[in-house]
Amino acid sequence: MSSKSVLGLFQEPEPAADAMDALAAVGFERGTFDVLTGTPYPEGAFGEHVPQHRLFRFPAFGAIIGFMVALLFTAATQIAYPVVSGGKPILSLFAMLIIMYELTMLSAVIATVVGIIFESRLPNLKPGAYDPRITEGWIGVVISCDDERVRDAELALKSSGALEIKHA
Amino acid sequence: MATDRHSHTEVSHEHPSAPSAGEVVEDLVAATGAGVTFRRVAYILGFLAVLGVVGVIGKAVTVGGDTTKWGYVAAVMAFLLTAGGGAPMVAIAPALAKANWVRPASRIAAMFSLIGIVTSLLLIPLLVLLPSLVVEETRRRSVWFEAPVYSPHVWGMMALVGLTVTGLALFYASALPDFAAMRDHSTGWRQRWGEKLSRGWRGTDVQWRSLRMRIGMFGTLYFLLLVFTHFLISTDFAMSMVPGWRDAIFPMYHSVSSLQAGIASVTLALWVARRYGGLERYLHLDQFWALGKLLFAFSLLWFYFFFSAFIVFWYGRANADIAFLDLLIRGPMVYGFATAFVLCFFAPWWLLIWNRLRVSVNGPAAVAVVVLFGLLVDRVRLYVPSWSVPGDRIHDSYLTDIPATIWPDAFDILTIIGAVSAAVLLMLLASRAVPAVSIWEVQQMNLLSRPVQFLRTHGVLVAKPD
Numbered sequence: 001m002s003s004k005s006v007l008g009l010f011q012e013p014e015p016a017a018d019a020m021d022a023l024a025a026v027g028f029e030r031g032t033f034d035v036l037t038g039t040p041y042p043e044g045a046f047g048e049h050v051p052q053h054r055l056f057r058f059p060a061f062g063a064i065i066g067f068m069v070a071l072l073f074t075a076a077t078q079i080a081y082p083v084v085s086g087g088k089p090i091l092s093l094f095a096m097l098i099i100m101y102e103l104t105m106l107s108a109v110i111a112t113v114v115g116i117i118f119e120s121r122l123p124n125l126k127p128g129a130y131d132p133r134i135t136e137g138w139i140g141v142v143i144s145c146d147d148e149r150v151r152d153a154e155l156a157l158k159s160s161g162a163l164e165i166k167h168a
Numbered sequence: 169m170a171t172d173r174h175s176h177t178e179v180s181h182e183h184p185s186a187p188s189a190g191e192v193v194e195d196l197v198a199a200t201g202a203g204v205t206f207r208r209v210a211y212i213l214g215f216l217a218v219l220g221v222v223g224v225i226g227k228a229v230t231v232g233g234d235t236t237k238w239g240y241v242a243a244v245m246a247f248l249l250t251a252g253g254g255a256p257m258v259a260i261a262p263a264l265a266k267a268n269w270v271r272p273a274s275r276i277a278a279m280f281s282l283i284g285i286v287t288s289l290l291l292i293p294l295l296v297l298l299p300s301l302v303v304e305e306t307r308r309r310s311v312w313f314e315a316p317v318y319s320p321h322v323w324g325m326m327a328l329v330g331l332t333v334t335g336l337a338l339f340y341a342s343a344l345p346d347f348a349a350m351r352d353h354s355t356g357w358r359q360r361w362g363e364k365l366s367r368g369w370r371g372t373d374v375q376w377r378s379l380r381m382r383i384g385m386f387g388t389l390y391f392l393l394l395v396f397t398h399f400l401i402s403t404d405f406a407m408s409m410v411p412g413w414r415d416a417i418f419p420m421y422h423s424v425s426s427l428q429a430g431i432a433s434v435t436l437a438l439w440v441a442r443r444y445g446g447l448e449r450y451l452h453l454d455q456f457w458a459l460g461k462l463l464f465a466f467s468l469l470w471f472y473f474f475f476s477a478f479i480v481f482w483y484g485r486a487n488a489d490i491a492f493l494d495l496l497i498r499g500p501m502v503y504g505f506a507t508a509f510v511l512c513f514f515a516p517w518w519l520l521i522w523n524r525l526r527v528s529v530n531g532p533a534a535v536a537v538v539v540l541f542g543l544l545v546d547r548v549r550l551y552v553p554s555w556s557v558p559g560d561r562i563h564d565s566y567l568t569d570i571p572a573t574i575w576p577d578a579f580d581i582l583t584i585i586g587a588v589s590a591a592v593l594l595m596l597l598a599s600r601a602v603p604a605v606s607i608w609e610v611q612q613m614n615l616l617s618r619p620v621q622f623l624r625t626h627g628v629l630v631a632k633p634d
Contacts, residue, residue: 038189038345039611040376042633048373055381059389077316085314095315098400102323105393106330112385113337119378127368132352134371135345137189137611142372 004150005168007036007129007142008157015161016139017046022156023143033153036130036140046141055112055119062111063104070103071096129168186614187449196346196603196610197353199446206596213593220586224293226579235297235559236571239552240580242405244587245290247429247547249328249401250422251540252283252591253394254430255437256335258459259342260387268617268630269454271609276441277434278342279604281335282594286587288328294405295321299559306563310408311399320404327397334393338386344369344379345608350601361601398423409554410495412488412566415480421473425512428466429543432536435459437595439533441604450605453529460520460532463539467516474513488566495553500573504549511542544584 010016016035023033030049035041043050074096082090134140141162143153154165187195202210224241231237259277262270270277301307301317312319348369350362369375402422407413435456442451478497481489497505516535525531556571576584616631 034372034374036371037376038193038349038371039608039615040380041615042631043373043377045633046373050377051374053374053377053381055378055385059385078314083314088314092314095311095313095319098311099315099319099323101396102327102330105389105396106326109330109334109337109386109389109393112382112389116341116378116382119374119381127370130370135349135352135607136193140371 002147003144004147005128005142005144006150006153006157007131007140007166007168008154008160008162009131009133009164009166010139010141010160010162011137013041013045013139016141019141019157019160019162020046020048022160023141023153026152026156028143028145028149028153028156032145033141033143036134036142038135038137053119055115058111058115058118059108062114063108065111066104066107067100069107070100073103074099127168129166131164131166185619186617189611189614192450192610192614193349193353193607195446195449196605196607197349199605200350200354200358200600200603202600205444206600210593210596213589213596216589217586217593219582220584220590223579223582223584223586224290227583228293230577230579233297235299236556236574237577238294238297239555239574240548240576241290241583242294242555243544243548243551244584245287245294246401246405246422246551247544248283248287248290248587248591249397250426250543250547251429251433252280252287253331253335253397254426254428255280255283255433256338256390257394257427257430258434258462260338260390262458264384264387266632267458268613268628268632269458271613272450272452272605273434273438273455273459274342274609275346275602275606276437276604277430278335278339279595279598280430280433280437281332281339282598283591284328284332284335285594286591288325288332290587291325291328295325298405299409299562303559303563308408308411308563309414311403320400320408324400324404327393327400331390331393331397334386334390338383338390340365341379341382341386342606343602345371346602346606349603349607358601365601394426395423398426406550406554409562410492410557410567411562411564413492413554414488415477415492417473417477417480421470421477424466424469424473425543425546428463428470428512429540431459431463431466432539432543435463435532435536436540439529439536441599442529445599445604447605450610453527456529456532457527460526460535463516463532463535464520464526467513467520467539471513471517474509486566491567491570494570495557495567496550499553499570500556501549501553504545504552508542508546508549511538512546515542 008019010019020033020035024030031051035046035048075091078091084090128144129142131138131140141157145153157165227238227241255277259270259274263274298321301310301312301315301319310320344366347362347366348371350358351366354362399419402419407415407418438451438455438459441447481492515538519535519538520526520532552574553571556574557567558571561567561569618629620627620629
């Protein structure tokens with residue numbers, strides 16, 4: 001059974017929010033339909049499903065790895081080549097702090113970039129139905145469903161005031 | 169009250185009606201088109217940038233490894249870090265504080281991260297010339313204590329590259345929706361680039377939420393790296409070059425003046441975009457007024473940080489303290505210091521204190537020019553004397569012979585003009601690929617704010633969702 005992407009286009013946000021409710025009312029699971037906008041609306045404005053993101057874990061994980069690597073790197077090199085100057089400790093803590101801070105930050109940045117690639121679902125290889133008017137302020141409600149349920153989706157979108165229906 | 173020059177009615181202003189979402193896209197995508205004047209300016213800047221390369225090469229050929237002659241190159245590198253590095257913070261800090269006025273200004277502010285490319289390139293010859301921490305078995309005073317002798321070279325470059333990459337990531341991440349708008353509404357190479365760079369952006373809820381997260385995260389990381397990079401560059405490329413210069417406040421002074429320069433840079437860039445980029449409809453008094461207030465505050469902070477450091481040397485009166493004053497305040501750079509003092513603090517203070525000037529479009533922009541020139545002179549007065557200390561005196565306890573004033577030669581002037589031109593050129597070219605005013609942020613501003621009549625004055629009703 002093949003899956004289709006159905007897009008309903010709206011000019012105003014209110015009917016788009018109604019369409020989200022209508023799709024839920026006819027039995028589509030929240031998470032199978034989404035709203036497309038050219039500007040970020042406040043979270044939950046359309047009653048959309050809000051999935052839990054895990055983006056914050058990436059910089060935290062990267063920072064911990066970077067800190068550990070830096071600690072190992074700076075401590076190991078100084079222990080491997082000990083230089084005693086003025087009776088001070090072998091490990092020069094304040095110079096180590098600079099390197100540890102820098103590697104912690106750099107690892108956090110790299111991990112954040114990697115995290116964004118995962119969490120943004122980019123690049124989007126199967127983008128589904130889309131219309132360029134969305135970047136002009138129109139609002140799209142898009143749903144992925146089986147062929148046999150396309151008719152239900154179209155009816156829900158039209159009954160909510162969709163000005164146009166597109167398929168992909 | 170009607171005759172009161174500073175009545176509330178006069179100070180407040182009626183906000184222009186917001187254009188529709190379709191008009192926003194049409195206007196801002198159209199503004200990316202390059203006219204004849206733009207091409208001419210780009211060619212001139214390109215030519216000047218090439219002259220800058222000639223300046224650096226000429227310097228290398230004529231003075232070679234004589235570090236005392238490279239102070240102006242160090243100064244322009246520090247100036248670009250100051251002006252270009254601080255500017256993205258204008259996109260970050262007010263946005264984190266949910267300021268509505270910053271939305272049309274944030275793209276231009278983020279674009280300044282491109283200047284990091286020029287700064288990083290300028291750092292390369294300076295890394296070659298920067299003395300090792302240990303020369304003739306003597307280690308100079310630095311933040312590196314017992315670290316390997318080329319630590320400033322390695323970690324200074326990594327910090328600057330890290331800052332640049334984070335800034336570019338912030339710029340790209342926040343521009344993704346506008347690349348999609350370019351894909352959907354522009355033509356030719358801009359459309360092809362938009363298609364590639366938007367990476368399938370459709371504007372789903374997950375994508376918008378992720379966009380907010382990544383702007384917040386890159387913004388935080390950028391700030392943490394900015395302060396750190398200023399700490400390393402100011403200590404390794406200025407303070408540790410002068411024997412006896414010990415100043416815990418100097419790196420912070422460097423960072424705070426970078427934020428001041430960043431605000432000035434963004435104000436000036438907004439003025440240029442408004443005046444010559446056809447963006448009057450999107451860049452209003454609000455942006456200039458708000459930036460003018462910030463510029464005023466940071467001009468006062470310039471003095472606070474300068475004076476906090478200065479007073480220790482003034483009352484310390486040890487030999488090293490007197491040498492510091494002789495080298496950087498009242499010695500070879502006395503006129504440089506006086507100019508920087510007036511342009512970075514005194515002039516902005518007395519200009520921006522006037523409501524009529526601060527609450528205008530041209531006033532803050534004019535003061536921004538003054539501040540930027542002042543900070544260029546400030547970097548010259550800090551870095552040129554620092555690099556003028558002969559290599560064989562760098563490890564002394566303090567400076568006994570104060571070097572004479574070093575004036576810029578032809579290659580120094582070419583380098584300064586070329587580096588600044590290359591930085592401006594990069595910004596201009598970026599404004600052809602993606603709108604200089606963010607489409608999605610303007611649309612969001614229009615979505616969340618409404619101009620309203622409030623009793624007998626005007627105001628803006630702003631929604632600030634969690």
